Amino acid sequence: MSPPTLSLLFFLFLFLLLLPLSLAEIKTLKITSDSRPMILFEKFGFTHTGHVSVAVSSVSVTSTSNLSPPDPSRLGFFLLSEESLLQVLLEIQQNPSFCVLDSQYTTHLFTFRDLSPPPVSSFNQSYPITIPNEYSLFFANCNPQSSVSMTVTTLMYNLEFNGVKDYLPAGQTQLPTLYFFFSVLYCVFLAYWIAACVRNKKSVHRIHLLMVGLLVIKAVNLICAAEDKHYVKVTGSPHGWDVLFYLFQFLRVVLLFTVIVLVGTGWSFLKPFLQEKEKKVLMIVIPLQVLANIASIVIGETGPFIKDWVTWNQVFLLVDIICCCAIIFPIVWSIRSLRETSKTDGKAARNLAKLTLFRQFYIVVIGYLYFTRIVVFALKTISAYKYQWVSNAAEEIASLVFYAIMFYMFRPVERNEYFALDDDEEEAAEMALRDEEFEL
Incomplete structure (x- = not known):
């Protein structure tokens, strides 16, 4: 990752503290020619029965330089708790070119290497939460001088005792x-x-x-x-x-x-x-x-x-x-x-x-x-x-x-x-x- 990622993560950490728990209704979001190394999508409080589902479609990655094409394994989604974000900040501080997708403190979901081949370029997967906590869903682009376009659908919920889905975070269900x-x-x-x-x-x-x-x-x-x-x-x-x-x-x-x-x-x-x-x-x-x-x-x-x-x-x-x-x-x-x-x-x-x-x-x-x-x-x-x-x-x-x-x-x-x-x-x-x- 480029050196500005450290300052970006620092500001993200501050705004994560300011950001109230999101109303986790099912959202479909469209990203167009976005070159940011980190994109924050949602923040959600999970119980031990939590699930997160991410679906991406219409994916295209464009290089803004004449160098080698973007590596799909360097673009992907992950979950990060506020406690782990501090550790990630330290990792990047020690090595400014460090890719957050390689961090041991992130909960890896998937990279663009897992996408179906063109022309579809899509992916849809649900993941159980094994450790209850408050997580933020991020997208990382560790390819310098590249931009991404895609449509993202996010869905986060906790299961109640009777198996019914609760789409509000654990701290807002009341x-x-x-x-x-x-x-x-x-x-x-x-x-x-x-x-x-x-x-x-x-x-x-x-x-x-x-x-x-x-x-x-x-x-x-x-x-x-x-x-x-x-x-x-x-x-x-x-x-x-x-x-x-x-x-x-x-x-x-x-x-x-x-x-x-x-x-x-x-x-x-x-x-x-x-x-x-x-x-x-x-x-x-x-x-x-x-x-x-x-x-x-x-x-x-x-x-x-x-x-x-x-x-x-x-x-x-x-x-x-x-x-x-x-x-x-x-x-x-x-x-x-x-x-x-x-x-x-x-x-x-x-x-x-x-x-x-x-x-x-x-x-x-x-x-x-x-x-x-x-x-x-x-x-x-x-x-x-x-x-x-x-x-x-x-x-x-x-x-x-x-x-x-x-x-x-x-x-x-x-x-x-x-x-x-x-x-x-x-x-x-x-x-x-x-x-x-x-x-x-």
Whole structure:
């Protein structure tokens, strides 16, 4: 292999840590004139009853130099665990021309020498997994200056105790039940929220109706996720549920960020309008969420075999970070505005209560973003492959807690605790504000 293979394997190792277990539906992928020395196809958690099947057809290998024709034994498929990848990195570091197909740490499947003779040039074989682990399926091209075109069909599954095929990785087979359970919780949440709005009709604002829509979209999104995973689990294909999942995921994320921005500005709850800078935040967040969801779909549907997969991952992470930062600004602006207003309008207690409310909301939003972006990622990284569902459960629990706190803080009530204040509280609030101003 050429020297760049070492750096390629290093980056593959990093992205294997970032890559969630693939939804191992039966996939047919087309490779066209690809000269990469390593191509990552799938990542799957196998039990002791696991199987992997690889079928290739329409194979052609083209040399880009006038040297000897490509050696078919130097092109092939293999499985590699994350632990073994480190050993392979060391082997290539010691010998940059080393071919990964010769490594003792790889699970060899087949090379192009095993293909049927032209003009068919195809191969189809299933392999049992003898050692349970999380493996990545790779294709290696150890012929420098050559490119490969082929159609590849991959199929990975574990057999259940009754012999039924489970096409979800060992760490994700619990996801259909998990998502359905949380969809039921959100339906109960929705019913409770609607009842609260009906009981307090006079205190319902437009933001509360938008929050109803958010709960509806979230519940439907989880139902679609449960159905998507269920059909992949039993048939290897989502049967169109992935389209609905991505659609409602897009609507849910856009609506969630919009609600956070609107609540953070006090729209409808404290004021009936948005300032220009607040409108600009929404105009930035919504298009970025469109781009982020496009990146998410590309990552989820194509898999890591495409040449631009790393780029789409970077786009998704960058856009997500920008959106998370953008929704913080309106809350900070509201806190600053309330602090300034409290010094001049003579309603110290009411403004202090509002200030306290938005500070609490700021802390809750920061905690939610930190947990779902950092803690959940850490769980995905450190959890054993059989317990990858734990990170999904943690993310859904954090989301449910965040929704519950946000909805409780800004619930419709006739006698809002933040505005029903007596004279003693007013005086105490004035003193508190003076103390705060002195400290600042």
